[in-house]
Amino acid sequence: MTRRVRELCKQFGIPHGVFESYAVLEDQETVFVGTTEVMEFDAVRPMRRGIRLARIYPYSLKPTTFGMQVLGAQASRNAVGLSDEQAKLLINGGCLEIEADVEDGFVLLRWKELVVGVGFYKRPVLKSQIPRFRPVE
């Protein structure tokens, strides 16, 4: 487990065991996560290995929506529960004002106990960091 993955685990209270079966690969900008076989595959140079777990910025680490959807389920801190309407608003790229028991910074967005993505919280504004695709209705 790399320093950056430990950082994510600490920030969101994700048990280290979640990453035990997986390998991590980092370049200058991105942390990727996948199976050991994915990271060791060397027959050709692939376009992508596994899933982006986080983007590396000079002073912060930004978890990705898809990485947290699959590996953030057991997070125990810095996660905000959302209603149906709030979830749709944020998935569609919006922001909302909300009082939440989380630290300022990147937070996980939960809907019906499932991680839908990542937001940025600066009390009291919660801003979506979810990549935009087809609008959710």
Next chain:
Amino acid sequence: MTRHTRRFPQEFIERYSQFIPDFDAFLDAMQRPLKRTFRVNTIKTTREKALELMADLRPEPLPWFDLGFSLADGEGLGKRIEHFIGLIYVQEAASMAPPLVLRPQPGERVMDIAAAPGSKTTEMSAMMQNSGLIISNDPSPTRVRGLIGNVDRAGCLNVVVCRMDGASLGRCVAGRCDRVLVDAPCSSEGTIRKSAQALDRWSVAAIERFPAIQRRLIVAGYHALKPGGVMVYSTCTVAPEENESVVTYLLERQPEAEVSAVELSGLAMRPGLREWGKEAYPDVVSRCRRILPQDNDTEPFFLALIRRPE
């Protein structure tokens, strides 16, 4: 039969009435719109949880796949939160069959040689419990972007995405794969049920464009197998040139290749053809299977299960 002739080209009717059984029922089925179907993605959720969330649409289970469901009214399915977060994957029912026939196992090394948009890669990833390795390839820059998007959304941690000519990739991984899926690019007659334009584009000339690439891919897929490895060759077309003829081509090149019987409990299938036009196919080719739209209310599909001997 005359009631169909305004819609289907005469050449289509003359060609396919020769060997498609219950031909009127086939044409009727090809004119009906497809039911919307989806697959529960067990990487992200359980069948029970997904059904609880989707209960308002009253999903009906498919008889041959406990994670596949059809909807009487699937309007807006792709705009639901469940779709966005990858709990479900919108996928045509017959297109769920090739991975079920291939049966990839956890920890194995699998290649999906023509993978975009990723429905079968993501299905296999879930079947493998997100373990091992899937080499998921598509040569098209545009289509590979969609493939990566779907792999991300489905949460597949066991996938590498490549953008290569499939035949070249097959050579690079020669003898290294436990299983290979060759869901070959095809004339896509199956999509006629999805789009009227597909029928407007239909022609024998369009069909004749595909066998060359299909032959390259089936041979490359076979070479990628380890001894004892298994390959599924599939298309969504009924044209024999793209199906039985391609399997026959492989058997001529690799006479040791074994064609196994395709079985999928609950899914009605017809045997592969024994002949077409002037061409006679080896007896074993009848072990391939044709999924016809009138039998299961799906797209048509062709499936061949091929084993490389130890």
